[in-house]
Amino acid sequence: MKSGSSLSGLSFDTLAVHAGQPPEPVSGAVMTPIVLASTFAQEGPGNHKGFEYSRSGNPTRNALEANLATLEGGKHGFAFSSGLGASTTLFSSLKSGDHVLSGDDVYGGTFRLLDKVMKPLGIASSFVDMTNIDKVREQIRPETRMIWIETPTNPMLKIFDIAKIAQLASEKNLVFVVDNTFATPVLQHPIQLGATVAMHSTTKYINGHSDVVGGAAVIADDTLAERVRFLQNALGAVPSPFDCYMVLRGIKTLGLRVRQASASAQTIAERLSTHPAVRKVYYPGLPTHPGHTIAKSQMSAGGAMISLEVKGGLTASRSFLEKLQIFACAESLGGVESLAEHPAIMTHASVPPEARQALGISDELVRLSVGVEATEDLWADIARALG
Numbered sequence: 339m340k341s342g343s344s345l346s347g348l349s350f351d352t353l354a355v356h357a358g359q360p361p362e363p364v365s366g367a368v369m370t371p372i373v374l375a376s377t378f379a380q381e382g383p384g385n386h387k388g389f390e391y392s393r394s395g396n397p398t399r400n401a402l403e404a405n406l407a408t409l410e411g412g413k414h415g416f417a418f419s420s421g422l423g424a425s426t427t428l429f430s431s432l433k434s435g436d437h438v439l440s441g442d443d444v445y446g447g448t449f450r451l452l453d454k455v456m457k458p459l460g461i462a463s464s465f466v467d468m469t470n471i472d473k474v475r476e477q478i479r480p481e482t483r484m485i486w487i488e489t490p491t492n493p494m495l496k497i498f499d500i501a502k503i504a505q506l507a508s509e510k511n512l513v514f515v516v517d518n519t520f521a522t523p524v525l526q527h528p529i530q531l532g533a534t535v536a537m538h539s540t541t542k543y544i545n546g547h548s549d550v551v552g553g554a555a556v557i558a559d560d561t562l563a564e565r566v567r568f569l570q571n572a573l574g575a576v577p578s579p580f581d582c583y584m585v586l587r588g589i590k591t592l593g594l595r596v597r598q599a600s601a602s603a604q605t606i607a608e609r610l611s612t613h614p615a616v617r618k619v620y621y622p623g624l625p626t627h628p629g630h631t632i633a634k635s636q637m638s639a640g641g642a643m644i645s646l647e648v649k650g651g652l653t654a655s656r657s658f659l660e661k662l663q664i665f666a667c668a669e670s671l672g673g674v675e676s677l678a679e680h681p682a683i684m685t686h687a688s689v690p691p692e693a694r695q696a697l698g699i700s701d702e703l704v705r706l707s708v709g710v711e712a713t714e715d716l717w718a719d720i721a722r723a724l725g
């Protein structure tokens with residue numbers, strides 16, 4: 339695309355390749371250069387070209403931030419050194435005495451950050467099943483300042499109604515953050531549905547190749563964005579220019595990857611749901627999923643994450659994970675390669691056992707991250723491992 343061309347009216351896949359990345363004006367390089375400089379020469383004191391020091395701003399990071407803002411349909415994009423770096427920065431916009439109302443089935447690290455770091459600093463939090471909007475309303479306190487959700491949730495893949503929660507948040511004047519890591523902007527647009535912030539662990543689908551740890555926040559509200567711009571620099575959880583380049587490169591195929599993986603996951607979930615060795619399948623693309631109707635209204639497909647219970651307790655789920663060959667047994671998700679993991683032992687070990695039990699994270703639960711390999715190869719692997 340020629341520099342200066344208009345991006346308006348272009349579709350997601352075109353924007354993924356081009357937004358924030360016009361050809362570099364000096365050489366015409368079509369790929370965004372990795373600007374490793376930590377500092378930038380000024381003509382005279384305070385007279386610079388928009389860059390002073392790479393923590394406060396960097397051209398490669400700017401390109402990524404502009405791209406992410408476009409894809410999430412928000413005005414302001416911010417990139418961070420990890421998803422938790424993004425979360426830490428967003429929670430730091432609150433002050434002692436404030437309260438965060440969080441979904442009950444959040445990423446283990448988000449729970450740990452709220453419970454073990456923010457709570458001692460005076461920022462309280464409570465965790466509620468947000469499938470029931472009346473319960474959410476009841477749990478809002480006078481000091482509540484933020485609602486934080488994931489949908490689909492991790493690992494139970496529950497679906498929360500973004501538009502309904504957004505309406506409540508706006509009524510009560512609360513910042514509403516949606517961790518959009520699982521759905522990605524390919525399938526779901528929280529800001530369009532009324533969220534204030536779409537947050538990401540770019541480590542997952544956004545980068546998509548399991549070779550970067552990164553985070554992002556796209557913000558619709560100007561005042562909050564100004565505060566986060568200050569905090570991004572003041573707290574310093576910024577990504578390296580090299581990582582920004584890697585994430586930008588990954589984003590170019592985001593649509594292709596997520597649509598392929600999601601289509602495979604739909605097929606696999608349907609087959610798993612009738613398999614005799616499987617007790618239960620959690621996948622929002624199945625009509626039997628309790629959140630299916632809402633999922634259909636706010637997502638364009640069911641996503642590429644599936645959770646299932648393998649009949650036979652820990653012995654059976656462990657044996658399934660050991661027998662898989664294409665699916666690597668590993669934490670994380672959202673890469674081109676398929677992964678499988680045991681939430682109770684691996685990703686959600688930091689969630690207290692009683693809380694795990696209440697959420698349904700049993701010893702039989704296995705979480706699959708379906709990659710972009712051939713659907714039939716993936717199914718053959720699963721069928722063999724279920725034996």
Ligand SMILES: *Cc1c(COP(=O)(O)O)cnc(C)c1O
Pocket residue numbers: 420421422423445447448488492517519520538539540541542551552553
């Ligand atoms: C991985 C993950 C995070 C944390 O991101 P990091 O990049 O690992 O810090 C937050 N939310 C969700 C849903 C995740 O999957």
